Amino acid sequence: MSKKRTLDNFFKPVIAKRQRVESTEPPSNHTTYPFPVPQLPPNTADVLNFCPATEGKLINDQPDLDLVYFQPYIAKDAAKDLFHFLRRELFFYRVKYSIKRGPVETQISTPRFTTVFGLDDSAVFSPDGTLVTRVAKTPVPVDRYKCLPRPIPGCLDRLRKLVEAATDCTYNFCLVNYYASGNDSIAYHSDDERFLGPRPAIASLSLGASRDFYMKHKPVAPSPAAEKDAPPLQVGAKPLTLALGSGDMVLMRGTTQKNWLHSIPKRKGGESDRGRINITFRRAMVRGGTDNYYQYNVGVGPVFKWDETKGEMREWNREKEEGKEREEEEEEEEEGGGPGKGEGNSA
Ligand SMILES: O=C(O)CCC(=O)C(=O)O
Numbered sequence: 243m244s245k246k247r248t249l250d251n252f253f254k255p256v257i258a259k260r261q262r263v264e265s266t267e268p269p270s271n272h273t274t275y276p277f278p279v280p281q282l283p284p285n286t287a288d289v290l291n292f293c294p295a296t297e298g299k300l301i302n303d304q305p306d307l308d309l310v311y312f313q314p315y316i317a318k319d320a321a322k323d324l325f326h327f328l329r330r331e332l333f334f335y336r337v338k339y340s341i342k343r344g345p346v347e348t349q350i351s352t353p354r355f356t357t358v359f360g361l362d363d364s365a366v367f368s369p370d371g372t373l374v375t376r377v378a379k380t381p382v383p384v385d386r387y388k389c390l391p392r393p394i395p396g397c398l399d400r401l402r403k404l405v406e407a408a409t410d411c412t413y414n415f416c417l418v419n420y421y422a423s424g425n426d427s428i429a430y431h432s433d434d435e436r437f438l439g440p441r442p443a444i445a446s447l448s449l450g451a452s453r454d455f456y457m458k459h460k461p462v463a464p465s466p467a468a469e470k471d472a473p474p475l476q477v478g479a480k481p482l483t484l485a486l487g488s489g490d491m492v493l494m495r496g497t498t499q500k501n502w503l504h505s506i507p508k509r510k511g512g513e514s515d516r517g518r519i520n521i522t523f524r525r526a527m528v529r530g531g532t533d534n535y536y537q538y539n540v541g542v543g544p545v546f547k548w549d550e551t552k553g554e555m556r557e558w559n560r561e562k563e564e565g566k567e568r569e570e571e572e573e574e575e576e577e578g579g580g581p582g583k584g585e586g587n588s589a
């Protein structure tokens with residue numbers, strides 16, 4: 243070893259590698275989960291007590307736009323830990339579906355990983371995990387929903403409560419997107435579904451790689467009295483770009499969804515390839531909302547789980563996982579003193 247390197251090492255501050263400390267609380271589980279979801283690690287949970295890390299800034303200087311931008315909502319280190327925890331522990335889907343426009347059916351592949359938890363306002367989960375009506379607390383018939391609703395796991399429910407307090411709104415749904423690379427995206431759309439009510443509040447939290455969030459006003463149809471081919475009306479709204487960094491949160495509320503579109507466009511290389519998680523909290527009023535969210539964010543395809551060694555989402559399969567666990571248990575048993583492994587047998 244060269245002298246220079248030895249000296250460098252001498253003066254380098256000793257930074258202890260941060261240990262991953264797991265929660266001792268039992269994980270969240272439900273019959274609809276492919277596998278249990280651990281509780282937040284205690285150090286991440288503690289830091290969340292200091293949210294919001296900054297005060298929200300109002301962005302309402304354009305027609306029909308009403309945003310509150312927390313930049314950030316979660317401080318940098320905690321946002322990083324939360325990103326890695328959620329990417330590692332949640333189950334995701336890559337949903338495919340078909341849409342019919344007139345006689346033409348088109349196959350769509352959602353260009354990002356998604357997952358969803360929650361239940362509309364008509365019902366609640368009872369402590370044993372079954373569904374009961376919100377008011378009368380009578381069992382909900384099993385065929386009420388096309389896809390069985392999933393309770394929000396403890397780790398995301400903690401976030402939901404914090405976000406409720408910071409935004410003065412209540413939410414019963416949590417949608418999670420994972421953009422694995424710059425090739426993953428969400429096209430221009432508005433979250434103005436009828437089941438969210440007329441002026442929905444949607445809180446959108448970003449973790450991981452920074453991505454551009456584009457917003458533009460919807461074209462405004464000319465009045466019925468205008469000429470037939472009249473161009474869309476100009477409302478004088480300028481498109482907007484927010485460079486959403488890790489820990490940032492945007493609350494979209496009031497007339498925003500009715501009048502504005504938003505998207506996360508594709509990007510080439512750079513930071514995007516490190517992956518980004520987006521979590522939106524919303525409130526669905528009726529059961530149609532529940533069916534819609536599960537159809538488009540869970541679907542019927544395979545489960546994906548983050549593979550730490552490969553550094554990518556991999557298809558997860560219950561039989562394969564259970565087989566792997568059995569093998570590991572058998573290996574442990576053998577190492578623990580099975581025949582031929584005893585003392586004096588090493589020659
Ligand atoms: O990823 C984002 O920031 C936006 C996600 C979004 O618009 C949605 O899930 O509806």
Ligand SMILES: [Fe+2]
Nearest residue numbers: 431432433504
């Ligand atoms: Fe959206």
